[in-house]
Amino acid sequence: xxxxxxxxxxxxxxxxxxxxxxxxxxxxxxxxxxxxxxxxxxxxxxxxxxxxxxxxxxxxxxxxxxxxxxxxxxxxxxxxxxxxxxxxxxxxxxxxxxxxxxxxxxxxxxxxxxxxxxxxxxxxxxxxxxxxxxxxxxxxxxxxxxxxxxxxxxxxxxxxxxxxxxxxxxxxxxxxxxxxxxxxxxxxxxxxxxxxxxxxxxxxxxxxxxxxxxxxxxx
Numbered sequence: 001x002x003x004x005x006x007x008x009x010x011x012x013x014x015x016x017x018x019x020x021x022x023x024x025x026x027x028x029x030x031x032x033x034x035x036x037x038x039x040x041x042x043x044x045x046x047x048x049x050x051x052x053x054x055x056x057x058x059x060x061x062x063x064x065x066x067x068x069x070x071x072x073x074x075x076x077x078x079x080x081x082x083x084x085x086x087x088x089x090x091x092x093x094x095x096x097x098x099x100x101x102x103x104x105x106x107x108x109x110x111x112x113x114x115x116x117x118x119x120x121x122x123x124x125x126x127x128x129x130x131x132x133x134x135x136x137x138x139x140x141x142x143x144x145x146x147x148x149x150x151x152x153x154x155x156x157x158x159x160x161x162x163x164x165x166x167x168x169x170x171x172x173x174x175x176x177x178x179x180x181x182x183x184x185x186x187x188x189x190x191x192x193x194x195x196x197x198x199x200x201x202x203x204x205x206x207x208x209x210x211x212x213x214x215x216x217x218x219x
Contacts, residue, residue: 023155024209025146029139030159032202036102036135038167039192039199040128042174043109050112050189051121062118066125073129074136081137091210094138098203101138102196104131109193113186142206 047066052059085093108124115121147155174188 023146023148025206026143026155026159028202028206028209029143029146030162032098032199032206033139033159034163034166034170035195035199035202036105038163038170039196040105040132041167042170043189043192045171046174046185046189050185053185054115054121055118058118062121065118066121069122069125070129070132073126074133077130077133078137081133085137085141091142091207094142095203095207095210097134097138098142098206099200101131101133101135102198102200102203104128104134106131106193106196106199109189109196112189112193 048059048063051063051066055062081097085097105128108127111120111124115124143159174192
């Protein structure tokens, strides 16, 4: 029984390591998500405090409306974008949407320290909603298409484990830095905006890997 248990554990370990090592598309998509949605998760946890400093007692209302704007914008665009990426052959459209999604999500964080009215905040939230729509459909489609048959569960598990640990570390660092004073708080928000925009570089790596796969398949 002990030997069988050891073999099962070894087999599972080897499958995890092999998938993490060789499926570069899944690897790149995982880190694209960390530096995109991971950064969003961290910043969203700080937005309430940030808006409270800007608008005082009305902050809770504005944050609630802003969150609603993000989700309404995202909901209105998901199906049209899904139909579009399904209609266009190849992966170039998904890559382009990933890049522009990161830009649309990241820019509002750069502008947060400059806003002076609730309407500016709401416009930035709508911009985030557009970016999320572009990113979400494209990322999910690429991830689903590149999962290794028979190892889908492990690859989802590896993805979520890496994502969760990375976001925990980002949250800890952001909380420590942002808590120093208001200047560092603003710097943290802007820094994460830059991180989100730079996450578009992962899309370029994904494109290169998919192109390599296409060439190898033809050969």
